[in-house]
Amino acid sequence: MSENKIPYKIYLEESEMPKQWYNMRADMKNKPAPLLNPATLKPLTAEELIPIFCEELVKQELDETTPFVDIPQEIQEYYKTYRPSPTMRAYHLEKALGTPAKIYYKFEGNNTSGSHKLNSALAQAYYAKKQGLKGVTTETGAGQWGTALSMACSYFDLDCKVFMVKVSYEQKPFRREVMRTYGANVTPSPSMTTEVGKKILAEHPGTTGSLGCAISEAVEVATKSEGYRYVLGSVLNQVLLHQSVIGLETKIALDKYNITPDIIIGCAGGGSNLGGLIAPFMGEKLRGEKDYRFIAVEPASCPSFTRGKFAYDFCDTGMICPLAKMYTLGSGFMPSPNHAGGLRFHGMSSTLSQLYHDGFMEAVAVEQTQVFEAAEQFARTEGILPAPESSHAIRAAIDEALKCKETGEEKTILFGLTGTGYFDMYAYEAFHDGTMTDYIPTEEDLAQGFAGIPKFPGNEI
Amino acid sequence: MSENKIPYKIYLEESEMPKQWYNMRADMKNKPAPLLNPATLKPLTAEELIPIFCEELVKQELDETTPFVDIPQEIQEYYKTYRPSPTMRAYHLEKALGTPAKIYYKFEGNNTSGSHKLNSALAQAYYAKKQGLKGVTTETGAGQWGTALSMACSYFDLDCKVFMVKVSYEQKPFRREVMRTYGANVTPSPSMTTEVGKKILAEHPGTTGSLGCAISEAVEVATKSEGYRYVLGSVLNQVLLHQSVIGLETKIALDKYNITPDIIIGCAGGGSNLGGLIAPFMGEKLRGEKDYRFIAVEPASCPSFTRGKFAYDFCDTGMICPLAKMYTLGSGFMPSPNHAGGLRFHGMSSTLSQLYHDGFMEAVAVEQTQVFEAAEQFARTEGILPAPESSHAIRAAIDEALKCKETGEEKTILFGLTGTGYFDMYAYEAFHDGTMTDYIPTEEDLAQGFAGIPKFPGNEI
16 A cells, blocks of 8 residues: 555645635525525625624625635634644545545544534634624534634633533533533523523423524523624534635645545535535536536435425524525424434525535435444544544445445545544444434424425415 | 744654654663563563563563664554644643743644554554454553554454453443444453453452453453453553654654754653653663753652652552562552542553663652643643643643743743543543542552562562
8 A cells, every 4th residue: 555646644734724715605606595684584784693793704694706715814823723634545444345436535523622613613703802802602512513612712712602402411511521621601501591591491391402492592692791792603604614724725635636536525414514625626616617526415314405495494493593595494393313413403504505406516315324334434444433423424425435346437535524423422332232223204294394484475385 | 923934733744754663772771670470580581471462562572672673564554544643833832821932742642542552552453463363452441542452453353352440431431432433342340251350359349440450351361362462552662662653753843843852741651652752862862962851740649750669560450460670659559539630550661760760861740630720721722632641741841831931941842742631521520610639649658559569689679
């Protein structure tokens, strides 16, 4: 193997790192539909968003024409502490599969948040600090985003209030302690610290919480506290913009060795990783310069792309957030409790939804036991213990590589390895013990979710 | 900060990575004293060691004259999947401390074992496979070594039997599941699967186990099973040899930028990380080419260097292993249960003990609440959540940097950041909750431990 010219890990020098983010929307002919005010059904204005989000982030959210945005120097400095992330050649996995395909992966797990989430957390904390804010609020489920934001806030000396879904708070005490190490204030949600939390607890005394409820609490605290704003780790256009650093680095690394991927694969929950990884490649496709196959991989238990509707829907289960046009299962849809990984969001980034709708991207849904089989094979060959979310992409990459084995094609496959699974060992335990099951929503399950999609002229589904 | 010429992370190209390990003993005028057979009190021969250890490893253990040992090509290939590890400049920590000192650290935590242990695990598994063995046995406490060995065995298709101290097995289920993911067989120790385990359970039915007991079980299984050998993750000369890759890489990285450390700091339990980090620098000092200050940092609760005796002692609490001449607290010494981190071994590598005895190295002992204060300050500035063990080195590095702040000296400080603390969040929780306490053994505690050191002519203490 030593005669290979491509190293196991392609690194960039600091001087080679991206200095600008890339905004895919600038190259899209069909722009993603705007966010709507749920009361007026009119596009949300900057003025309406500024009480909730930081000003610069609102600007980024609404800007669909600027292709490149300078990465502020201070963010670049923090990126340098854990970036560039390596673009890896999966030699050992290829060998184990016996495939002629060449497999690459971009590994985003080598930072304490354990995932790519830090890329956007740093940007959002920076803009909050620049605006002179005291702090930010957010929600977290599994805890990756909360950890990333805690880190970013400790760097920029901002207060960080995290509402953590109660069941996760109790089942994942380690995640909570990591956030506390970075100085964050972590509250199990629903809590008695907000009006909405009190109301929910009064109505459902035994509830273990939900992401939708945690969002509502975080938004309430942000809007009612002087000097605070709310921040979000996925779905939004601003997040995809920041995450483009993943794809930009990957492209620079591959270009150094004249490698052109045939297939680019990413897992898809809200779309932050997928949108970031594919960004510069999709840009080439949108501009007609090059063609690539893009594959979004989602859990069969939460199949927004493959079985959802393309419609305006609420982003939260509490139905207080703006309406976004996206592939959605309905804001009331909940994946079965046996679903172990993340990727539980009922909708999908508007930008990615539009690209999928316009045929620029494919999507597949995979079942979780297959996902953990792929995760274990990957761990045993490549060494890295992948997050369940990331393992969806591994599953699809292995499947494509096995197709190449059948056909003899030497395709080049690139996938995003978004993070590590160190805090997901209960799920691995269930897999090892054979107690993990699969779940595919029935048509009835889906119909129930779809029933929650708001009905108004132009939003027929 | 962008005008600095030294990057945050100094990486090496694959072509720049070390091709040979370095054996410090070759340059030592006073060689470490040989292992003794406890029955005959004569130096152990290769023949006596071969039933327990792999042949090539026995050769490495006993070889005190060869300075450089080729790293086999297959080990180099696996090193390339997670090495070179970055040599980092702690710009943000320096700024937070307001010190004129320049602080560098070698970060060994970016692999799934979460520590430097994988460097030796790969070598030991490789030699076991080369010898045609079926598998290896070992013990693990906190689980870093067990994880590393599980990974290495999955790469080389070897069976891996890990005896995990029962209290850790129960309190650290995540570590256990990581090992299972790599296909290892993990047994809580003491167990009913060995004679020694049965005996201990009969005598102490409620025992939660100890490292000494787990060693005894692992050795029993290795010597009684066809095609198995026992492997160990620290203390031994072979381990220090393999771990020299840490220091060799660091030296190549620093030399690229003409950086010469004034002070080199490592945490010290059995000595595997410290011995590996300092190796090439100590070589220069031993050969009279350059001078460096070396500081070993140990827990005040288990102070083998700073308060131990330099004498022949057993390496295990069961007193079945060979006698090694080392700084020791007595094989029966147990750190107080409130001690959170690793570094609990009662003795110290013979090689490092000899170097310390001959004045080539200093040692300091630090208390654990101070260690966690340093860990938290490091996490909040540099982002990485350090292992408690590694944080001993951080504490000493910060203390040296603060001395520089007082004197105005621009010293260059290098320390080893051996790993991450993702599986140590209970200890962080205790620190956050203010329930963590310190413990310094009394003279009486020490006297009790010293009483267990074997008495024979020439071993007066």
